[in-house]
Amino acid sequence: MVPTQAEVLAAPKVVLHDHLDGGLRPETVIELAAEAGHELPADSAEALRDWFVAAADSDSLERYLETFEHTVAVMQTREALSRVAAECAEDLAADGVVYAEVRYAPEQHLEGGLTLDDVVDAVETGFRLGERRAADDGRPIRVATLLTAMRHAARSSEIAELVVRYRDAGVVGFDIAGAEAGFPPTRHLDAFEYLRRENAHFTIHAGEAFGLPSIWEALQWCGADRLGHGVRIVDDIQVAESGEVTLGKLAAYVRDKRIPLELCPSSNIQTGAASSIAEHPFGLLAKLRFRITVNTDNRLMSATSMSRELSLLSEAFGYDLDDYQWFAVNALKSAFIPFDERLVLINDVVKPGYAALRAQRTLADLRPGPVSPRSA
Numbered sequence: 001m002v003p004t005q006a007e008v009l010a011a012p013k014v015v016l017h018d019h020l021d022g023g024l025r026p027e028t029v030i031e032l033a034a035e036a037g038h039e040l041p042a043d044s045a046e047a048l049r050d051w052f053v054a055a056a057d058s059d060s061l062e063r064y065l066e067t068f069e070h071t072v073a074v075m076q077t078r079e080a081l082s083r084v085a086a087e088c089a090e091d092l093a094a095d096g097v098v099y100a101e102v103r104y105a106p107e108q109h110l111e112g113g114l115t116l117d118d119v120v121d122a123v124e125t126g127f128r129l130g131e132r133r134a135a136d137d138g139r140p141i142r143v144a145t146l147l148t149a150m151r152h153a154a155r156s157s158e159i160a161e162l163v164v165r166y167r168d169a170g171v172v173g174f175d176i177a178g179a180e181a182g183f184p185p186t187r188h189l190d191a192f193e194y195l196r197r198e199n200a201h202f203t204i205h206a207g208e209a210f211g212l213p214s215i216w217e218a219l220q221w222c223g224a225d226r227l228g229h230g231v232r233i234v235d236d237i238q239v240a241e242s243g244e245v246t247l248g249k250l251a252a253y254v255r256d257k258r259i260p261l262e263l264c265p266s267s268n269i270q271t272g273a274a275s276s277i278a279e280h281p282f283g284l285l286a287k288l289r290f291r292i293t294v295n296t297d298n299r300l301m302s303a304t305s306m307s308r309e310l311s312l313l314s315e316a317f318g319y320d321l322d323d324y325q326w327f328a329v330n331a332l333k334s335a336f337i338p339f340d341e342r343l344v345l346i347n348d349v350v351k352p353g354y355a356a357l358r359a360q361r362t363l364a365d366l367r368p369g370p371v372s373p374r375s376a
């Protein structure tokens with residue numbers, strides 16, 4: 001059975017790959033742009049929502065990334081950053097997300113004169129505010145932060161130091177993002193080596209627009225804990241006409257070592273990494289029991305949510321509540337917060353949440369049917 005919309009919304013969800021600057025409300029972009037004097041490509045919230053999706057729907061990661069010009073431009077003050085972060089926490093909570101790791105690149109928010117530390121302070125203030133508002137609304141959420149360095153730039157060591165400086169203040173890990181082709185992760189080896197010496201966690205966008213060499217470098221040279229996307233690992237998997245599956249050495253390593261894949265189905269379709277949800281490698285990777293997780297990437301650019309991603313996957317692959325629970329538990333096992341906190345979320349939030357949804361179905365099945373005219 002495929003979950004109903006109400007069930008999808010109520011299901012406890014976990015997202016590990018969601019960009020703060022890719023998840024603004026269109027209304028907020030318009031208001032902040034007016035304050036900042038930034039010119040937008042559309043002037044109503046509806047038109048702007050459509051513009052982002054159409055512009056991001058480009059079959060190219062580079063063109064997809066150009067749309068961030070308009071979100072980053074309006075996130076250059078403390079107030080704007082705190083507001084966007086608070087709304088992000090509230091929107092995720094309203095969608096039934098119970099734990100989120102949200103990322104952004106502090107180096108992109110210095111145009112208004114803020115320091116890197118000011119940026120992180122402002123965002124953390126916003127997340128705490130959003131968490132409080134969500135809890136007051138009866139939808140508690142925990143939001144943790146990943147700080148991203150842009151792979152074409154040269155500030156990754158500074159950002160890695162920022163991660164370590166704020167590790168007890170909401171920041172749980174590091175990431176690199178931006179155009180993948182031509183910018184291998186090994187350009188940032190100093191940052192990764194520093195993070196490893198500091199016992200810090202990091203993920204790397206790899207295997208999205210570029211294939212196996214990028215994944216191999218991210219894991220075997222840089223030591224990434226997780227792969228941002230990693231979807232191109234399918235290039236190392238052969239499926240014969242008979243259905244027999246053969247994993248290459250890298251794919252086998254990723255599966256054997258339980259390397260988490262932060263899969264983002266809708267985003268992949270927009271950048272051309274997959275042609276449709278039904279043809280997305282998610283189905284194969286799930287069947288082969290890779291450590292897969294479901295993610296939004298950029299809710300604004302893809303007009304999506306965790307509920308929508310799960311619904312699309314259910315339509316394509318028939319996933320039910322048990323599968324959703326598996327995705328959520330996979331994500332928590334792979335999260336960068338401490339082990340004891342992950343266990344609490346798995347045992348006290350996610351599992352009871354799914355048990356309650358299953359119980360509702362059982363009760364609905366036990367309810368007597370309508371009274372027939374004959375017996376009335």
Ligand SMILES: O=c1[nH]cnc2c1ncn2[C@H]1C[C@H](O)[C@@H](CO)O1
Binds near residue numbers: 065
């Ligand atoms: O899917 C992505 N691949 C590579 N880079 C990305 C993706 N989504 C967002 N970004 C970039 C654009 C943002 O400005 C930056 C930090 O969130 O990360």
Ligand SMILES: [Zn+2]
Binds near residue numbers: 177
């Ligand atoms: Zn991303």
